[in-house]
Amino acid sequence: MKQLKSISALSLISNLIRLLLVLSMFLSFISENYFNMFLGTVTLFLTYLPFIIAKKNHIILPSIFQIIILLFIFAANYLGELNQFYDKFWWWDIMLHTLSGIIIGFIGFMLIYILNKEKKVNVNLSPGFMVLFAFCFAVSMGALWEIYEFSVDSLFGLHTQNGSLTDTMTDLIVDTLGALLASFYGYMYEKYRKNNFFRRFIILFLRDNPDLPKDETNM
Incomplete structure (x- = not known):
């Protein structure tokens, strides 16, 4: 239902x-x-x-x-x-960059989570390394987005960065904070099996993708 x-x-x-x-x-x-x-x-x-x-x-x-x-x-x-x-x-851009950091951080965690559970791949990554990957993945995507904004502003005369270093750095900082928040919840789930929203998202994702590797003890 x-x-x-x-x-x-x-x-x-x-x-x-x-x-x-x-x-x-x-x-x-x-x-x-x-x-x-x-x-x-x-x-x-x-x-x-x-x-x-x-x-x-x-x-x-x-x-x-x-x-x-x-x-x-x-x-x-x-x-x-x-x-x-x-x-x-004034807070709209900050809110969206924070959310993007959380969303991409979760995507990064899911990528490394699936790899870590894949039986065909002989890896056994620690929770700390998994969330470090998710964090770096999200921050890297945020940095690439700022490069994109700088490029379109330079080539087409747009103002996506408002011509401001402060705007760019603020975006990167809140991207990082969002990634840090996603990484924290990912660590709490993987290390302590905390029943948080992260766990519920993972269960939903793996439930709809039964062919993906999973740790049955977590379901």
């Missing part, structure tokens, strides 16, 4: 987000704001991209994961860029 409700919520949210994006693209075309129309098109594509990658790699993303990803893309591009939330709310 819960799974059916999650699927229904996912369908409703994804359809609403994509409808808003299509409407925004149409209005941008009417007002001859072609940059916003292009940005809306890119955002619409991004709502499909994680699921295309997952399908290509034969991975099923649980409904709650898909909802989180869709809402993050919606908040970053539709609200942040198209509706100027970055300018209206």
